[in-house]
Amino acid sequence: xxxxxxxxxxxxxxxxxxxxxxxxxxxxxxxxxxxxxxxxxxxxxxxxxxxxxxxxxxxxxxxxxxxxxxxxxxxxxxxxxxxxxxxxxxxxxxxxxxxxxxxxxxxxxxxxxxxxxxxxxxxxxxxxxxxxxxxxxxxxxxxxxxxxxxxxxxxxxxxxxxxxxxxxxxxxxxxxxxxxxxxxxxxxxxxxxxxxxxxxxxxxxxxxxxxxxxxxxxxxxxxxxxxxxxxxxxxxxxxxxxxxxxxxxxxxxxxxxxxxxxxxxxxxxxxxxxxxxxxxxxxxxxxxxxxxxxxxxxxxxxxxxxxxxxxx
Ligand SMILES: *[C@@H]1O[C@H](CO)[C@@H](O)[C@H](O)[C@H]1NC(C)=O
Ligand SMILES: *[C@@H]1O[C@H](CO)[C@@H](O)[C@H](O)[C@H]1NC(C)=O
Numbered sequence: 001x002x003x004x005x006x007x008x009x010x011x012x013x014x015x016x017x018x019x020x021x022x023x024x025x026x027x028x029x030x031x032x033x034x035x036x037x038x039x040x041x042x043x044x045x046x047x048x049x050x051x052x053x054x055x056x057x058x059x060x061x062x063x064x065x066x067x068x069x070x071x072x073x074x075x076x077x078x079x080x081x082x083x084x085x086x087x088x089x090x091x092x093x094x095x096x097x098x099x100x101x102x103x104x105x106x107x108x109x110x111x112x113x114x115x116x117x118x119x120x121x122x123x124x125x126x127x128x129x130x131x132x133x134x135x136x137x138x139x140x141x142x143x144x145x146x147x148x149x150x151x152x153x154x155x156x157x158x159x160x161x162x163x164x165x166x167x168x169x170x171x172x173x174x175x176x177x178x179x180x181x182x183x184x185x186x187x188x189x190x191x192x193x194x195x196x197x198x199x200x201x202x203x204x205x206x207x208x209x210x211x212x213x214x215x216x217x218x219x220x221x222x223x224x225x226x227x228x229x230x231x232x233x234x235x236x237x238x239x240x241x242x243x244x245x246x247x248x249x250x251x252x253x254x255x256x257x258x259x260x261x262x263x264x265x266x267x268x269x270x271x272x273x274x275x276x277x278x279x280x281x282x283x284x285x286x287x288x289x290x291x292x293x294x295x296x297x298x299x300x301x302x303x304x305x306x307x308x309x310x311x312x
Contacts, residue, residue, distance in 0.1 A: 029055035031099035031107035090151035124202025152194035182211035185245035
């Protein structure tokens with residue numbers, strides 16, 4: 001009986017002792033995170049211990065890994081800096097720093113994710129640009145030196161229509177782009193530059209190219225005036241800023257009575273192109289098939305019928 005009592009007492013005592021030991025954990029100093037963590041241009045990781053830190057900091061542990069990989073390097077340093085001069089340029093790294101107190105307790109981590117800058121010798125000049133026509137569109141392809149391609153975070157393409165002098169700006173992360181919606185037969189300037197950031201990058205490379213030709217649309221009838229022996233029409237041709245290929249002539253086919261052609265000399269005003277048909281018979285019905293032609297060929301015709309006025 002007496003032995004049982006004393007072993008219960010021992011159990012109670014050891015419980016109290018355990019609680020005391022555990023309670024003492026609170027007296028180990030756990031540091032907070034560091035501040036101002038950054039990677040300098042020269043590849044040194046630096047940080048500061050905040051003024052409000054109450055623990056005595058004995059050292060820091062630093063872990064370095066390439067984003068998206070499992071590879072990790074860990075360092076222990078006593079000063080708030082670490083020279084990482086051997087980092088690969090233009091690679092996204094994750095850095096984590098923890099403070100370790102003199103009680104050997106590691107605090108919570110401060111982390112940054114940053115891309116290492118390109119070195120001064122990085123060459124982001126394009127090696128080539130080629131232009132491949134794909135139907136009415138074109139495909140631009142380019143490259144930069146393999147050693148620096150990872151420094152080309154994106155490419156900036158500027159497309160200038162040399163007739164209207166308007167520019168479009170496109171950014172891409174790939175080394176090719178299909179450009180659609182070019183105005184046929186219009187000369188363009190394409191400029192491509194490899195960029196590391198929006199400001200930093202290689203010089204622009206420029207190529208000129210005339211957009212592929214395309215057929216023009218069928219003529220339209222804008223207005224007409226009937227006479228006894230004549231017919232005055234205003235024909236609408238496709239606007240020059242929609243299709244820059246010159247239209248050679250407007251063809252009027254009223255066979256078997258007559259056929260006629262009207263050369264188009266001013267392309268800029270061709271959307272209202274007047275033609276005058278004379279030597280017709282009064283009160284006669286004429287069926288006209290009106291088409292236009294350019295380098296691509298002849299359009300399908302606009303079909304119209306007119307009756308000339310009676311003579312009195
Ligand atoms: C940079 O790259 C371009 C394209 O490959 C090359 O023509 C040029 O010589 C290079 N410049 C230097 C300084 O290496
Ligand atoms: C198209 O226009 C050209 C230039 O005027 C002309 O020589 C040619 O015969 C025309 N083609 C057709 C099919 O009418």
